[in-house]
Amino acid sequence: SDDGGPLTTVRVRRAFSSDHGVGWMLAAPGLALITLFGLIPIVWSAVLSFRQSNLLDPHEPWVGLDNYHRLIDDPLFHESVKHTLTYTALFVPLSVIGAMFIAVALNRRIRFIRLYRTAVFVPVVASTIATSIIFLVIFDPNYGLANWALGGVGLGPYGFLQDPDQALYAVVALTLWGWLGFNVIIYLAALQGIPTELVEAAAIDGASAWGTFRSVTFPLLGPTTLFLTVWSTITALQLFDEIYFLTKGGPLYSTYVVVYYVYDLAFQKGLAGYGAAVAYTLFVAILLLTALQLAIGRRMVHYTS
Numbered sequence: 001s002d003d004g005g006p007l008t009t010v011r012v013r014r015a016f017s018s019d020h021g022v023g024w025m026l027a028a029p030g031l032a033l034i035t036l037f038g039l040i041p042i043v044w045s046a047v048l049s050f051r052q053s054n055l056l057d058p059h060e061p062w063v064g065l066d067n068y069h070r071l072i073d074d075p076l077f078h079e080s081v082k083h084t085l086t087y088t089a090l091f092v093p094l095s096v097i098g099a100m101f102i103a104v105a106l107n108r109r110i111r112f113i114r115l116y117r118t119a120v121f122v123p124v125v126a127s128t129i130a131t132s133i134i135f136l137v138i139f140d141p142n143y144g145l146a147n148w149a150l151g152g153v154g155l156g157p158y159g160f161l162q163d164p165d166q167a168l169y170a171v172v173a174l175t176l177w178g179w180l181g182f183n184v185i186i187y188l189a190a191l192q193g194i195p196t197e198l199v200e201a202a203a204i205d206g207a208s209a210w211g212t213f214r215s216v217t218f219p220l221l222g223p224t225t226l227f228l229t230v231w232s233t234i235t236a237l238q239l240f241d242e243i244y245f246l247t248k249g250g251p252l253y254s255t256y257v258v259v260y261y262v263y264d265l266a267f268q269k270g271l272a273g274y275g276a277a278v279a280y281t282l283f284v285a286i287l288l289l290t291a292l293q294l295a296i297g298r299r300m301v302h303y304t305s
Contacts, residue, residue, distance in 0.1 A: 049276035055266070060273070067277035077278060079253055080261040083168060087257065088236040090172045096228050098176070099183030100221065104213065106184065107191045117188070121181040128178070128241040135174045136161070136246065161246055164254035171242055171255055179235065183228050190224040191217070226297035230290055237286055258282050 049067055051060040071077050106117055123131065138145045139160035150156040160170045194217060202212040240259040243249060249256040249264070258278065265275035 045276045045279060048273050049280050051273045053273035053276070054270040055272045056270075063273070067274045068281070070274060071277065071281060076253070076256065077258075077261065080256045080258045083255060084237060084239065084257045084259075087168060087172060087239060088233060090169070091175060091236045092229060092232045094172070095176055095180055095183055095232050096225060099180055099228070100187055100225070102180070103184045103187030103191055104217070107188060117185075120184050123178045124181040124185075126178070129245060131174065131178050132242055132245040135170075135177075139170055162251060164250075164252045167247055167251060167254045171239075171246065174242055174246070175236075175239070179232070183232070186224060186228060187221065190221055194220050222297075222300065226294070226300075229297065230293050233289060233293065234286055237282065237289075 050062060050064055052063045052067075053060045102120065106113065106120065141147060141157060141159050141162055144160070146160065147157040150158065159166055161167050198216050198220075199212055202216050207215065238259055239257050240263065243255050243257055243260045244263070247255040249260050259282070262275045262279045262282070265278065266272040
């Protein structure tokens with residue numbers, strides 16, 4: 001045929017029957033979901049950040065960079081940034097370093113080791129709401145388990161989530177309990193990938209357990225530590241669920257974090273445009289901080305290796 005119809009049909013059939021075509025067909029549903037619920041909201045929120053939007057008015061005025069300029073003189077935004085950074089500075093090192101030592105302790109052939117590993121990982125699969133309910137009871141200032149235990153050693157009572165000076169630290173303890181198991185499992189997988197010959201050679205050379213960990217195990221855990229540091233930082237900067245359920249940013253704004261501020265602006269106060277500007281500021285901060293961590297981490301991994 002001169003119009004190329006049959007030839008075109010053959011080419012289409014070959015394209016869809018090839019491995020490349022089949023791969024795109026299998027990936028198409030996932031790509032559609034990512035586009036619909038990921039890329040489109042990202043672009044839409046970027047547009048919102050340059051408008052005075054309440055999500056209801058179809059004739060939203062364009063305000064340019066005014067929403068971003070407001071951040072400079074917004075005391076509540078400054079407070080939310082301070083609380084987010086404080087939480088991140090506590091959560092990341094405690095979760096990563098704590099998980100490393102717990103993983104080393106669990107990387108042994110002892111009785112009931114599978115039970116111990118399961119117990120450490122159980123909080124990860126528990127829902128945030130269930131975990132929050134448990135800690136509401138534990139941290140209750142009147143009949144909570146925490147004050148009862150501390151009272152046994154002559155400490156307390158403490159207000160925990162109801163005390164502005166303690167609430168953020170109580171949230172750190174809750175999230176550590178909930179996320180530590182994930183880091184432990186990642187470290188366990190990395191530890192089991194370390195060649196036993198290296199550890200045995202260090203023992204033959206007379207290295208102590210701490211010396212073997214410092215000279216052999218820790219350097220080989222560098223890539224895993226870098227991954228978990230970046231992952232934990234991103235998770236910490238996006239803290240929301242626990243704050244929403246436990247404190248609503250209180251008491252006295254002591255647990256007000258950036259993501260909760262975005263929610264409050266967009267869905268409680270009707271300032272969706274300004275909320276989008278706060279969200280994009282956080283987005284850029286996460287990108288820059290992640291890039292910095294990767295750059296520093298890769299140099300450290302290269303140096304220790």
